[in-house]
Amino acid sequence: xxxxxxxxxxxxxxxxxxxxxxxxxxxxxxxxxxxxxxxxxxxxxxxxxxxxxxxxxxxxxxxxxxxxxxxxxxxxxxxxxxxxxxxxxxxxxxxxxxxxxxxxxxxxxxxxxxxxxxxxxxxxxxxxxxxxxxxxxxxxxxxxxxxxxxxxxxxxxxxxxxxxxxxxxxxxxxxxxxxxxxxxxxxxxxxxxxxxxxxxxxxxxxxxxxxxxxxxxxxxxxxxxxxxxxxxxxxxxxxxxxxxxxxxxxxxxxxxxxxxxxxxxxxxxxxxxxxxxxxxxxxxxxxxxxxxxxxxxxxxxxxxxxxxxxxxxxxxxxxxxxxxxxxxxxxxxxxxxxxxxxxxxxxxxxxxxxxxxxxxxxxxxxxxxxxxxxxxxxxxxxxxxxxxxxxx
Amino acid sequence: xxxxxxxxxxxxxxxxxxxxxxxxxxxxxxxxxxxxxxxxxxxxxxxxxxxxxxxxxxxxxxxxxxxxxxxxxxxxxxxxxxxxxxxxxxxxxxxxxxxxxxxxxxxxxxxxxxxxxxxxxxxxxxxxxxxxxxxxxxxxxxxxxxxxxxxxxxxxxxxxxxxxxxxxxxxxxxxxxxxxxxxxxxxxxxxxxxxxxxxxxxxxxxxxxxxxxxxxxxxxxxxxxxxxxxxxxxxxxxxxxxxxxxxxxxxxxxxxxxxxxxxxxxxx
Numbered sequence: 001x002x003x004x005x006x007x008x009x010x011x012x013x014x015x016x017x018x019x020x021x022x023x024x025x026x027x028x029x030x031x032x033x034x035x036x037x038x039x040x041x042x043x044x045x046x047x048x049x050x051x052x053x054x055x056x057x058x059x060x061x062x063x064x065x066x067x068x069x070x071x072x073x074x075x076x077x078x079x080x081x082x083x084x085x086x087x088x089x090x091x092x093x094x095x096x097x098x099x100x101x102x103x104x105x106x107x108x109x110x111x112x113x114x115x116x117x118x119x120x121x122x123x124x125x126x127x128x129x130x131x132x133x134x135x136x137x138x139x140x141x142x143x144x145x146x147x148x149x150x151x152x153x154x155x156x157x158x159x160x161x162x163x164x165x166x167x168x169x170x171x172x173x174x175x176x177x178x179x180x181x182x183x184x185x186x187x188x189x190x191x192x193x194x195x196x197x198x199x200x201x202x203x204x205x206x207x208x209x210x211x212x213x214x215x216x217x218x219x220x221x222x223x224x225x226x227x228x229x230x231x232x233x234x235x236x237x238x239x240x241x242x243x244x245x246x247x248x249x250x251x252x253x254x255x256x257x258x259x260x261x262x263x264x265x266x267x268x269x270x271x272x273x274x275x276x277x278x279x280x281x282x283x284x285x286x287x288x289x290x291x292x293x294x295x296x297x298x299x300x301x302x303x304x305x306x307x308x309x310x311x312x313x314x315x316x317x318x319x320x321x322x323x324x325x326x327x328x329x330x331x332x333x334x335x336x337x338x339x340x341x342x343x344x345x346x347x348x349x350x351x352x353x354x355x356x357x358x359x360x361x362x363x364x365x366x367x368x369x370x371x372x373x374x375x376x377x378x379x380x381x382x383x384x385x386x387x388x389x390x391x392x
Numbered sequence: 393x394x395x396x397x398x399x400x401x402x403x404x405x406x407x408x409x410x411x412x413x414x415x416x417x418x419x420x421x422x423x424x425x426x427x428x429x430x431x432x433x434x435x436x437x438x439x440x441x442x443x444x445x446x447x448x449x450x451x452x453x454x455x456x457x458x459x460x461x462x463x464x465x466x467x468x469x470x471x472x473x474x475x476x477x478x479x480x481x482x483x484x485x486x487x488x489x490x491x492x493x494x495x496x497x498x499x500x501x502x503x504x505x506x507x508x509x510x511x512x513x514x515x516x517x518x519x520x521x522x523x524x525x526x527x528x529x530x531x532x533x534x535x536x537x538x539x540x541x542x543x544x545x546x547x548x549x550x551x552x553x554x555x556x557x558x559x560x561x562x563x564x565x566x567x568x569x570x571x572x573x574x575x576x577x578x579x580x581x582x583x584x585x586x587x588x589x590x591x592x593x594x595x596x597x598x599x600x601x602x603x604x605x606x607x608x609x610x611x612x613x614x615x616x617x618x619x620x621x622x623x624x625x626x627x628x629x630x631x632x633x634x635x636x637x638x639x640x641x642x643x644x645x646x647x648x649x650x651x652x653x654x655x656x657x658x659x660x
Contacts, residue, residue: 045571087571097567161477276610277584278559282566296550298427298542299617309567314559315609329612364562364584365615366575 014208015218015227017194022080022276023054025164025192029125032217034162037093038127039083044072046086048093050304051127058083065172065246065357068366078203081128081196084172085356090137094157095144101292103304107217116215119156126162129190131183132175132354134165136285138189142348143288149351150253165190165309169237172358173246176370180249182354184241186210192218195234206234245369248359254351258342261376262334270372273365278311280359281336281366286352289317312336337372393397394634401549402506404449405435406470408456408463409518411489412536414481415439415455418539428542431549447473451548454527457483457490457518464515464524478544479521482534486606486638489534491518494640520640528552534604534637537589558609560584561601564592571601585611606638607645614647627651 017025029036030052039046041054046063049056057080064071065084075082077145104114129137137158144154168177168184168276186193191214195206206226209215250257281287291310296303310317313332318325326332353369360368417439421428432542435445444503452474453456458467471477482488493501494517500511521527531544531554540556547554554578561583573579573595583592587608594601621631631651634642 043571044576047569047571067647068575070572085574088569092569272612273615275560275584275612275615277562279562279572279584282563293555294552295543295555296546296552298424298431298546298549300550301548310561311559311563313610314557314563316558329610362572364572364573364581365619391621 007332014206014231015206015223016226017205017221017288018224019203019313021207021221021223022194025052025217026127027052028217028220029127029162032123034123034125036125037090038125039081039086041072042164044070045070046083048086048088048090054080057081057128062170063172063360065174066366067174067360067368067371068363070361077150077198079170079196079198081166081194083171084168084170084175085130085132085358085361087283087358087362089283089356089358090129090133091140091285091288093124093126094137094161095140095154095288098293098306098308099153101305101307103302105303106301117153119153121158121160123160123162124157125162125164127166129163129165130168130177130356131165131186132168132177132180132356133285134163134187134189135180135182135354137163138347139246139286139350139352139354140288142350143286145254162217163190163192165193165210167193167195167234167238167241168254169196169241171241171244171246172357172361173366175245175355176249176357176359177355178242178245179247179251179370180353180355182349185238190214195238197230197233197237199233201229204230206230247355247360247368249355249370250374252377254341254373255345257373257377257380260337260380262338264376264379266372266375266379267330267334269375270333270367271328271369274313274329274333275365276313276332278313279362279364280369281311281313282309283358283362284340285354285356286340286359287311291316312339337369340369340372400431400433401450402433402435402445402448403545403579404447404452404470404474405434405439406436406452406454407438408454408467408484408521409459410456410481410483410488412439412455414484414533415453417536417538417541418453421542424542426547428461432545449474451476452480452616454479454521455481455484457487457520458515458524459490459518460514462513467521468525476548477521477525477555478529478531478548479527480531480536480541482532482604482606483518483617484521485530485532485642487518487520489637489639491640492635493518495635495643528595529556530615531556531589532587532605532638533589537593539589540589557588559588560608560610561586561588561590561592561595561605564588565595568592568596573598574623575620578623578641580619580625580629580633582616584619585613585616591592602633602636603642604637606641611645613645614650617647617650 008017036051041058046058059080060078062073062075063083064073100117102116106112144151190210209218289310290307293306312335315324342351498516544554573581579600582603583601586603587605588602589605
């Protein structure tokens with residue numbers, strides 16, 4: 001799916017870009033016809049949007065995160081990537097909220113012509129993909145293109161996307177990528193990886209290529225060979241970030257915990273707090289569910305089928321003849337969590353959670369996936385200690 | 393106008409107690425209005441034409457709430473003349489802003505508002521059309537959304553179910569890429585409990601949702617009220633927030649006693 005991987009440091013040894021180098025990176029990607037998407041400050045948040053130049057990066061902005069709480073804050077330095085997950089994820093671009101799949105027209109003779117939607121060629125460059133976000137993209141790759149029913153339009157967008165990963169040196173209070181094994185250090189799958197370093201020697205980025213096309217872009221940028229100080233500082237900052245995770249998951253097999261928790265009392269507790277508003281699923285970088293929308297025009301001679309984001313918190317999600325299957329908020333929250341952490345393994349051979357913390361930040365009533373998992377774990381321990389059989 | 397006449401479905405548009413804004417949404421369809429008129433015979437639409445033709449009607453759009461004794465009889469007559477009856481707007485689906493009277497003394501209102509209250513014949517309550525006759529579909533909003541109205545009419549013409557989701561405004565915000573107002577800025581917003589349909593109009597302009605589409609299909613008011621308090625609203629503010637356009641529908645799902653005694657109509 002992605003371009004040919006090269007061994008790190010082989011074809012293009014690690015190098016250092018200064019602020020000018022990042023500006024040149026954005027210019028180079030745009031000159032290659034790519035739409036560069038990256039973080040920028042808008043409407044009180046660090047959002048993902050098209051960047052015309054690196055000047056639009058959120059230099060000097062950080063974020064203050066808690067469950068149900070997000071504020072941007074001025075930092076004392078000029079770091080560009082010292083913020084963690086914002087309101088959107090890369091899924092907004094790779095798996096857009098509404099996509100036309102086909103359209104049909106009825107001719108004067110009554111014959112119907114159906115035209116499949118041809119995926120528009122896209123050429124994104126994503127700047128500032130976090131390691132957890134890269135893992136989320138790979139999880140969606142498996143969902144969209146790893147099975148018998150492939151999504152060609154997704155494949156088109158994905159294979160055209162150039163990924164500039166930025167390692168995480170400033171985790172938020174809601175981050176738990178270490179628990180999920182997805183960060184904060186780069187893992188394979190990127191075209192370019194950067195580590196932001198800010199010290200008395202200046203503002204710079206340790207850069208290395210992960211693919212041939214990444215190496216080609218890197219060679220075109222003003223750069224200098226990586227020095228030991230920058231390498232060491234970059235490694236130490238990422239290692240330190242791993243020790244500053246704001247959240248953890250219980251250190252157990254979460255898939256087994258979910259399977260053992262289907263009748264837990266905790267579901268009633270969380271259902272009493274849950275608004276079933278669907279925000280967590282739409283902020284989640286891996287939640288992929290959609291529904292179809294059939295549109296006709298007033299004449300009835302033209303029809304279109306669209307696909308749009310849907311959420312398991314929507315009553316309509318399980319609407320069948322006779323009504324919805326999951327009517328209670330308890331059943332809907334349980335479906336979301338047990339799928340995300342448990343049955344995702346059965347379906348796609350991985351966890352559906354990458355530890356980015358978006359679901360808890362963007363939950364208006366601060367429901368925290370890690371707190372719920374810990375509570376379910378504790379309940380399971382109590383059950384065992386009480387000698388009760390776990391089976392219903 | 394003359395010309396070859398196809399047998400087109402006949403449309404009636406009717407008004408009860410309302411401001412007319414929802415039926416004006418039909419006139420606001422602009423580009424779609426002429427194609428619509430080609431597909432459907434606009435037989436009764438007082439706001440648009442003095443050419444009023446008698447029923448029966450294949451599709452009746454009914455705006456407004458049942459507010460007077462005369463309405464009680466008229467709504468039954470319209471139902472009897474309509475193959476499909478769709479109510480449009482918060483007045484017709486929930487009683488509207490005028491349903492504030494349901495929780496107060498209507499005689500006091502009448503005496504305050506009218507110089508000669510004895511001329512006014514009104515019911516003690518303002519009720520949705522569905523409280524009196526069977527309704528085939530309820531389209532919410534104050535006012536309704538133009539795109540949703542066209543969807544309801546085209547679905548009727550195609551003989552299919554309208555695609556009008558019952559979920560929260562949050563779906564629309566997230567799909568539009570609007571940053572959550574309560575989470576990122578502490579702005580009170582009823583989006584999590586409000587029926588989608590507006591396309592997240594207010595949040596797109598940095599204003600919290602004030603619930604003009606009424607409750608969504610899945611709400612949790614006991615969890616919502618502390619969120620509004622946390623964003624700085626007093627219980628009195630929250631009552632006003634909830635009890636405006638869809639006061640009956642929100643009142644029906646509020647946790648009893650949570651917000652204290654109702655105050656509307658009894659205070660200034």
